[in-house]
């Protein structure tokens with residue numbers, strides 16, 4: 001490694017693409033004196049509803065996707081102790097939300113090519129206690145929602161889509177998050193739209209969405225915006241034992257202008273994706289499955305598989321080498337049963353879901369932020385090539 005490499009700036013994985021309009025909106029929010037849940041959250045909800053082509057009464061902004069998953073699962077009215085099927089190749093929050101809602105997570109292995117939950121594995125995991133499926137649109141690639149919804153209808157199951165990677169993705173032209181009973185979105189810093197921390201619940205049923213909204217703000221019948229608005233004081237009733245999951249105007253201010261840039265940022269990620277595809281075509285690594293014509297892929301993560309037998313270097317050594325070249329990477333994800341808590345609580349072993357285990361042990365996510373310059377992308381390409389050539 002040359003000393004130049006040591007001096008080049010660290011390339012942050014998943015850096016947000018922010019511009020002056022975001023900064024000005026945050027400053028305007030601060031100057032307005034209204035930082036809590038208020039007009040900017042309401043605007044963000046309306047804009048998001050338009051963006052996903054649903055009614056404003058079908059969305060509720062919250063403070064994370066984890067919160068969205070939790071209250072969706074409660075609002076769906078599934079009896080506690082039900083089995084909920086999800087993928088082992090996801091962030092722990094997906095499984096934790098199932099546990100928070102008082103249910104029993106059941107894992108169904110992924111397709112080794114798409115890395116999404118395999119509909120056949122879902123069918124095989126169904127028991128008389130199954131009540132719901134939580135598909136995760138991994139890396140922004142839509143799950144096979146036609147097959148999954150057919151399974152759900154056949155067995156009378158609730159579907160809650162984890163759309164954390166897939167804010168702009170669609171399947172056969174239909175926005176993700178609108179297939180299931182609920183769609184849950186994340187605006188965490190690394191996601192395609194960010195509010196620092198934040199999330200959105202999209203509900204097919206306005207009634208269930210209204211319940212999710214109440215659950216997300218202490219179980220109060222009227223939200224603080226109405227209470228503290230200029231319409232005069234409004235009494236509220238607590239109608240459930242709810243949670244403190246509301247989004248604030250300060251968060252909404254960060255995200256408001258990003259919705260208008262979703263397409264531009266997607267095109268930028270697509271250009272980076274194509275450069276990676278071309279640059280890595282001859283390397284002994286497995287590249288992401290190409291999107292097919294039926295989908296708008298969210299292009300959230302560019303994941304490559306480092307198989308030590310083909311590459312001569314293991315995944316973790318590859319991560320260290322990238323870090324040595326001052327390039328941030330990610331691992332999405334070590335499969336859920338690799339973690340101590342789930343092993344101890346459920347007796348799970350990674351080998352029970354061999355495809356997710358293998359992917360989780362080989363996968364590396366390369367930087368794909370639209371904030372990357374062409375030079376940054378060239379640096380990533382050169383780093384990957386040099387490590388694999390060594």
Ligand SMILES: *Cc1c(COP(=O)(O)O)cnc(C)c1O
Pocket residue numbers: 063064065066067090091093094136162164165185186187188198199
């Ligand atoms: C980021 C993420 C979440 C959690 O989102 P938060 O907004 O951080 O709570 C859930 N599921 C998946 C697949 C994620 O990537």
